[in-house]
Amino acid sequence: MTNPTLSWNLVHDVQELLAYRFMVNALQAGTVVAVMAGAVGWYMVLRRQSFAGHTIAVMSFPGAAGAALAGVPSALGYYLACGVAALAIGRRRGADRGGRSRDSATIGVVQVAGLALGFLFLSLYDGVLEQLETLLFGTFLGIDRAQVITLLAVAVVVLGALAFVGRPLLLASLDPEVARARAVPVGTLDLGFMLLLGVTVAATSQITGALLVFALLVAPPAAAQAITSRPGLGLALSVGFALLITWLGLGVSYFSIYPLGFFVTTFGFSVFLLAKLAGFARARPGVV
């Protein structure tokens, strides 16, 4: 690949970017993942389950590394590890409500063990740790057609399920007692959402890496929620921010020598910061 250079002609730059198959794949995969992460993340932040989401993300690392060691497709490792982690957390939460703070220590220990296990798997796999960076911090290289199609199928299922449970899930998140009185299956929804979160994290970490999932899963909804308290608008903004962060991150990192993860995270953080400032300024019109 010749060194890409950024001109001042934006149209030309985008054309250059889209001339490469791998870049088109990356943009399509990123778009699919961003929509999913923006929507599921909005509910995750509302339900204050960011810590659970982070745990699932960390567990995707040993999943992918284990898949490499076992010689099976890494996507399979991602979905299996995240699915199992999501179910384990979902079952625990269902068992004792409100026991979050005591849980957090256990989950923290499991996270570290997961990271160490992933490291071991990679060492056993090739002794060379080239893949370590990719699995932890993501890449846009080497995303093939099949992967894009799989991501799209997963996203259709996840978003369809989320649309179906959307309102009862919102009610159950805000007011589980009222939801129960209205015959909403709160326990099933809790577990079901955790599973949706697991699948979303598994899909997202294939692009962003295990450690930077949160750039797409937390920053956009947190920014949206700082700006608006309208649920519909908030969801739309969250998805919009996730798309913006992904496209900017992919575009800029193509023209740069620095890695994708850095840009995606930086843009995520910037969006969050700007939204916080905007929300703050709006809440106190006299200050700014």
Add this chain to the structure above:
Amino acid sequence: MSAVEAIQLRKASASMGGHEVWRDVDLTVRPGEFMAVLGSNGSGKSTLLKAILGLVQTPPGSVQVLGMAAGEANRQIGYLPQRHGFDSSLPIRGVDLVRLGLDGSRWGLPLGLSGASRRHARERVREAIELVGASAYAERGLGQLSGGEQQRILIAQALVRRPRILMLDEPLDSLDLPNQAAITALLRSICRTEKVAVLLVAHDVNPLLPYLDQVIYLAGARALQGAVEDVITGANLSDLYGVEIEVLRTRDGRLVVVGQPEAPHVHGHRHE
């Protein structure tokens, strides 16, 4: 109006975690009555509400709600559980919460709705918010509202489907005195104008005294029901708790309970 009682318990009993909370309870709440549920912590006040909702197991036929078995009439019940405020960053407005009271248990996207039924739903939400006097702040984020304002929004949510029974679990708990009085007066007026039977779990009977039709007093796994002056007497409470208890009445009509075991919950001086 038919002669069907709003809520009727006959020889009802309930257990939580294998231990019996109360047994052989007989109660009747008529349509449009304003009723307080009193008793010390752990006496089963919240359990009573859950039993009426069918969320706690009771012997078959022992709990009737609007002539139906417990749990089958929940569409007709507005329920406000005990709660401790909303997170200040919660990205939900008051109107959204009230709207969830209307259609929050429906699955799928609201795509098939006609323009007319959408307008109708919006109109109903606006009415409920107006009824509780929350129009001024219903468009603001829930987390930014005061305790009293949140409570009004929650009451609007419970009322939005025009229930025939309204059950509130300690709705006055975290409110200051003027708000306690305002919310109680509001509930009483809704009770009268909308013909809703109101069942209100409370800590302290005194702020409610001017408004109540009857009280239900839970203690010692039993329940007494009747007018305040008939139920909250030295003889009754001594019998329920099994120790000597005196009930004094101050000149302005408040009740002071003397000698009640553990923290007294019907008393003259305010807590907080």
